[in-house]
Amino acid sequence: MISTGSGNPGQLRQLKIITQTLVRTKAYQYRSSQIQSAPAATVLLKEDSTNAASGALGLAKDGRKLKIHSCPQFKTPLEERIYRKQHLAAAFRIFADKGYDKGIADHISVRDPILTDHFWLNPLSCTFFTDQAYQWSAFAIHSEIHKARPEVNAACHAHSVHGKAFSALGRELDMITQDALRFYKSHAVYTEFEGVVLDREEGLRIAKALGNGKAVILQNHGLLTVGNTVDEAAFWLTSLDKTCHAQLLVDAAELGSGHKKKIINQEEAEFTAKQVGGPEKGWLAFQPYYDEIVAKTNGGFLS
Missing domain, CATH: 3.40.225.10 (Class II aldolase/adducin N-terminal domain)
Known part of the structure; x- marks a missing residue:
C-alpha cells in the first residue's frame, strides 16, 4: 500500500504510474479491440488488444508496457x-x-x-x-x-x-x-x-x-x-x-x-x-x- 502523503522520489514515481492506470468498474467499450469489460470487472485502461484478451494489464518493473507472447507466425x-x-x-x-x-x-x-x-x-x-x-x-x-x-x-x-x-x-x-x-x-x-x-x-x-x-x-x-x-x-x-x-x-x-x-x-x-x-x-x-x-x-x- 502506497501512502498519498509525503514520500521518497521512488514511491512518488510508482504512485504516478499507478494513477496513470486507474481502473473503473463501469462497463465500457474498449476502443481499439472492441472488447467489453464484464459488468462487475475492473479493467486497466490503454491496453492493446492482445494484452487485454490475455488479461495481461499494466507495466513491467522498468516501466515498459507488458507484451505477452502469442502463437508464432511461421515462414514455411x-x-x-x-x-x-x-x-x-x-x-x-x-x-x-x-x-x-x-x-x-x-x-x-x-x-x-x-x-x-x-x-x-x-x-x-x-x-x-x-x-x-x-x-x-x-x-x-x-x-x-x-x-x-x-x-x-x-x-x-x-x-x-x-x-x-x-x-x-x-x-x-x-x-x-x-x-x-x-x-x-x-x-x-x-x-x-x-x-x-x-x-x-x-x-x-x-x-x-x-x-x-x-x-x-x-x-x-x-x-x-x-x-x-x-x-x-x-x-x-x-x-x-x-x-x-x-x-x-x-x-x-x-x-x-x-x-x-x-x-x-x-x-x-x-x-x-x-x-x-x-x-x-x-x-x-x-x-x-x-x-x-x-x-x-x-x-x-x-x-
Missing part, C-alpha cells in the same frame, strides 16, 4: 509442421505427467499443416512418453472431428479420473467457477455410450455432439477437447478435468452442508467466457506446462 509450412509435432510430443508427456495415460485408451491428434487432410496421432500400445503408429479407436474419433471441423487443428481425449467420474452423471457442468466459464455454452454431453469406439459412425455422432464447441463429455467414458492449436486443446483438457473435480466437490458439499451452490449469472458468464475461453488464452495457458516439460526432459523429445 515445414517450419509449422516441426512446431506442431514438437508441441504434440510435449502434450503427450504433460498428459503422462498428470496421470492421464491409462493404457492405450487416451490419445491426442494434430492436423498436418502441409497435408491438411492428414493428422499426427500417438501410437497404439505405447505410453504418452513415446511417439510411433496409431490405434483404430483413436482414428475413428479424431478423423471425424478433423473432417467436421476444418478450423480445428488438434483434439485430445483422456480417461482422467475426475473426468470419468463426472461423465457418469451424464450432464453438463454448472457455471459455478471462473474456470467453468471457459466452457460456457461451449461444451456438450455425448450420451450414447457403446463401449470402445471402433465404428466411424460413432465418431460421426461424437463430432455432431461436439458441434461448434471446444469440449464434449463422453458419458461413462471420459473427456474430449479441441482447439486451433494442440497447446489450446491440451490446456482445455487439463482445465476441464479440474473443473469436473471442482463440480464433484461442490455437489458433495452442497448435499452434506445444506448450503446451496451459487450459479454465476448469465451476463457475467458471457463477458467472462470471452476473457478466459478464447483460443489465445488457451494457447498461452499451456506455455508454462510446455516450458516445465522441456526443463524436466532437457528437451530430449524436440529433436
